[in-house]
Amino acid sequence: MEISPKAAPEAKKLAVLFYCPICAVEVSDPLTCGDCSAVICRRCGTPLESPDELGMG
Secondary structure (H helix, E strand, O other): OOOOOOOOOOOOOOOOOEEEOOOOEEEOOOEEOOOOOOEEOOOOOOEOEOHHHOOOO
């Protein structure tokens, strides 16, 4: 009896979205500063905020 190999479960890649307060859009492809590791907007260079940091209200 032959045992068929099981496929390895695919790792689900969680997309972390950031928000640019200047451009007022979600940024899915931010730049990361090589010196300080800040996550910045590709369009305007503003430091991005994660959704949990946004002030509601």
